Amino acid sequence: MSDERPLHRPMSRRRFLIRGAEVGLGLTAAGLTVGGILALQRPRPWDPNAFPPPGKARVAILKVSGYSGDLEQAVKEGLKAIGAEVKGLSVLLKPNMVEFDRASVINTDPRLVAATVAAMKRLGARVVTVAEGPGHRRDTQYVASSSGLLDLLHDVDTPFVDLNVAAVARRQLRTSYTQLGELWLPLPVLEADLVVSMPKMKTHHWGGVTLSLKNMFGVVPGRIYGWPKNVLHWAGLQQSIVDVAAAVQPRLAIVDGIVGMEGDGPIKGTPIAAGHLIFGTDPVAVDATAAFLMGVDPMRVEYLSEASRFLGQGDLGQITQVGEALDRSVTPFRLRPELQGLRPGTAGASPHGDPAHAAGG
Amino acid sequence: MPTDPRARLRSLRNPDGGYPPVAGAPSEPEPTALAAIALDDGSARDWLGNAQRHDGGFILGPDALRNDVATPLAALALAPGSASDRAIDYLVAHRAPTLGNDPRFPHDPATRGWGWTSKTFGWVEPTARGLLALQVLRPAAGEAITDAKRLLADRECSGGGWNYGNRQVLGTNLEPYLQTTAAALMGLQDPSDQLVIRGFEVIDRLWPNEQGGLGLSMALAAVRLNGQERPKLGVALQSLVDRTELLDDCVSLSWAAIALGPSIQKLRVNR
Numbered sequence: 003m004s005d006e007r008p009l010h011r012p013m014s015r016r017r018f019l020i021r022g023a024e025v026g027l028g029l030t031a032a033g034l035t036v037g038g039i040l041a042l043q044r045p046r047p048w049d050p051n052a053f054p055p056p057g058k059a060r061v062a063i064l065k066v067s068g069y070s071g072d073l074e075q076a077v078k079e080g081l082k083a084i085g086a087e088v089k090g091l092s093v094l095l096k097p098n099m100v101e102f103d104r105a106s107v108i109n110t111d112p113r114l115v116a117a118t119v120a121a122m123k124r125l126g127a128r129v130v131t132v133a134e135g136p137g138h139r140r141d142t143q144y145v146a147s148s149s150g151l152l153d154l155l156h157d158v159d160t161p162f163v164d165l166n167v168a169a170v171a172r173r174q175l176r177t178s179y180t181q182l183g184e185l186w187l188p189l190p191v192l193e194a195d196l197v198v199s200m201p202k203m204k205t206h207h208w209g210g211v212t213l214s215l216k217n218m219f220g221v222v223p224g225r226i227y228g229w230p231k232n233v234l235h236w237a238g239l240q241q242s243i244v245d246v247a248a249a250v251q252p253r254l255a256i257v258d259g260i261v262g263m264e265g266d267g268p269i270k271g272t273p274i275a276a277g278h279l280i281f282g283t284d285p286v287a288v289d290a291t292a293a294f295l296m297g298v299d300p301m302r303v304e305y306l307s308e309a310s311r312f313l314g315q316g317d318l319g320q321i322t323q324v325g326e327a328l329d330r331s332v333t334p335f336r337l338r339p340e341l342q343g344l345r346p347g348t349a350g351a352s353p354h355g356d357p358a359h360a361a362g363g
Numbered sequence: 364m365p366t367d368p369r370a371r372l373r374s375l376r377n378p379d380g381g382y383p384p385v386a387g388a389p390s391e392p393e394p395t396a397l398a399a400i401a402l403d404d405g406s407a408r409d410w411l412g413n414a415q416r417h418d419g420g421f422i423l424g425p426d427a428l429r430n431d432v433a434t435p436l437a438a439l440a441l442a443p444g445s446a447s448d449r450a451i452d453y454l455v456a457h458r459a460p461t462l463g464n465d466p467r468f469p470h471d472p473a474t475r476g477w478g479w480t481s482k483t484f485g486w487v488e489p490t491a492r493g494l495l496a497l498q499v500l501r502p503a504a505g506e507a508i509t510d511a512k513r514l515l516a517d518r519e520c521s522g523g524g525w526n527y528g529n530r531q532v533l534g535t536n537l538e539p540y541l542q543t544t545a546a547a548l549m550g551l552q553d554p555s556d557q558l559v560i561r562g563f564e565v566i567d568r569l570w571p572n573e574q575g576g577l578g579l580s581m582a583l584a585a586v587r588l589n590g591q592e593r594p595k596l597g598v599a600l601q602s603l604v605d606r607t608e609l610l611d612d613c614v615s616l617s618w619a620a621i622a623l624g625p626s627i628q629k630l631r632v633n634r
Contacts, residue, residue, distance in 0.1 A: 138527075139575075140542055141541070141542050141573070141575035141576070141577040141578040142577075142610075142612075143575040143576045143577065143607065143609065143610055144573050144574060144575025144576075148573070164385065164612070167384035167385040167388070167614070168384075168385065169385075169388035225391075225430075226423060226424050226430055227428075227480070228430070228432070228478070228479025229479070229486075232478070232479045232480070232483055232486065232527075233428060266533075266535060340533075
């Protein structure tokens with residue numbers, strides 16, 4: 003190891019693990035968990051003026067068995083169920099198009115993306131844009147065209163923006179889980195009235211699960227931060243997820259859980275028919291719900307546990323689920339052996355340690 | 364009438380003489396350097412001259428984040444002389460730190476190359492660029508060149524070709540990509556090297572199925588720089604340019620112009 007150290011990580015993995023253990027113990031003391039007491043004493047790496055305490059949240063779980071049905075209608079129903087309002091807004095849809103493999107299900111299905119465009123327009127959105135900065139491919143044209151996304155967007159008369167090359171502006175971070183301090187973010191993202199995170203429901207070999215918060219990595223331009231978003235991994239994957247999500251703050255999330263990816267995700271896993279779309283205006287609540295549906299305890303996912311302290315509601319008891327019943331909708335996703343600790347009721351959390359320098363795969 | 368990527372690229376030049384990463388964005392070092400090479404554009408070279416820092420590097424990103432990955436391309440784009448020499452001096456002096464071995468992503472910890480940003484360890488595309496610039500402009504930089512070749516050899520995927528940097532993560536072999544494999548082959552430029560031979564086997568396998576502007580352009584450039592011919596690859600690239608103008612991505616258009624035109628000679632390693 004060189005003496006020349008990379009950007010430091012102020013929030014140690016040990017501190018993350020303490021949080022996981024606290025939640026796992028689930029002890030109470032006069033109505034307040036032991037973890038809660040300790041949480042009050044821990045540093046708060048966020049600006050409290052920028053992030054009011056999370057309140058109650060509402061998440062819709064819709065049963066959708068495939069991509070060939072009326073997805074536009076399903077999206078409209080989901081948006082209505084959570085009371086999302088898009089009329090008059092400039093909307094930027096951010097799907098997960100990280101890579102393309104014809105034989106796999108890595109990406110948010112382009113048919114769902116196009117259907118969401120149509121639904122947004124039908125509901126009065128002023129303008130809708132689809133944008134992504136693929137993390138595993140520098141050749142965005144290859145990913146966007148081979149996946150069929152460009153043709154489908156042409157059919158709904160909607161532009162695609164490559165966030166890896168779009169003009170950028172500098173933004174100071176209001177969180178400090180990493181020591182990045184600031185991020186250069188694409189103007190189309192910063193200027194949109196509403197950023198919609200549209201992840202694929204997948205396992206992630208470093209982070210446990212990848213959902214709407216992790217999906218925000220695609221917003222960070224590769225030409226500045228390297229491929230595959232090299233600097234973010236170097237700064238600490240879990241910490242970067244929280245910092246980036248807090249910087250972008252998507253106000254709507256739609257998870258493509260119709261067919262997800264289990265096992266060695268986010269790239270090398272295998273398809274699993276989970277049969278759901280998940281909607282919410284609080285991305286932390288959406289991710290907590292989606293993780294639960296995958297058979298994962300959301301509070302054992304390190305970045306999700308941290309994000310639930312300030313960025314959104316991660317406590318399933320504070321989230322009103324509408325549509326399908328939460329408990330009856332679980333489809334346990336197969337996890338790598340090292341990630342079994344993410345299952346509810348098991349001991350310990352993810353044992354990989356911080357991937358810091360791995361950046362890829 | 365085929366679309367000339369040079370003409371399309373020239374139309375995207377900003378009033379300040381530089382080139383943006385994509386139409387309408389401010390000028391940046393990487394697209395400007397590549398366009399200067401592709402078009403032999405004096406205004407682009409002037410823009411680069413003004414963007415060069417006192418230390419010789421070209422930085423995109425402030426303060427703690429110093430992305431200097433365009434420096435080797437700028438060195439190749441600048442006219443021979445002081446500015447280009449200073450860029451090469453910077454390149455030699457700013458290699459990435461090494462990283463201790465880790466069974467989660469095995470690699471030879473002794474290898475040194477270049478990273479995307481300062482203080483991150485060496486990756487395939489930045490290292491290939493650095494290697495290319497040194498082999499063309501300063502072949503006497505023996506240690507840095509040898510180290511870069513060792514890094515590329517170490518990071519080769521199982522069966523040939525290159526991913527971004529790692530060849531294996533958590534026990535899973537990573538797949539080679541067309542664009543990163545092409546970058547490595549441009550840097551190596553040694554058709555007799557088994558690494559290069561295996562790399563072209565990967566190129567031949569991937570390009571018919573990876574119809575993207577950047578990948579096809581860099582693949583064709585790698586083919587020509589290694590003294591090979593792939594006529595069908597050239598046809599496929601020209602067809603994509605005709606149909607899509609490569610989405611007005613200046614880096615892709617520049618590589619297409621280089622791959623399809625005479626300016627590729629500026630990237631050729633003399634042996």
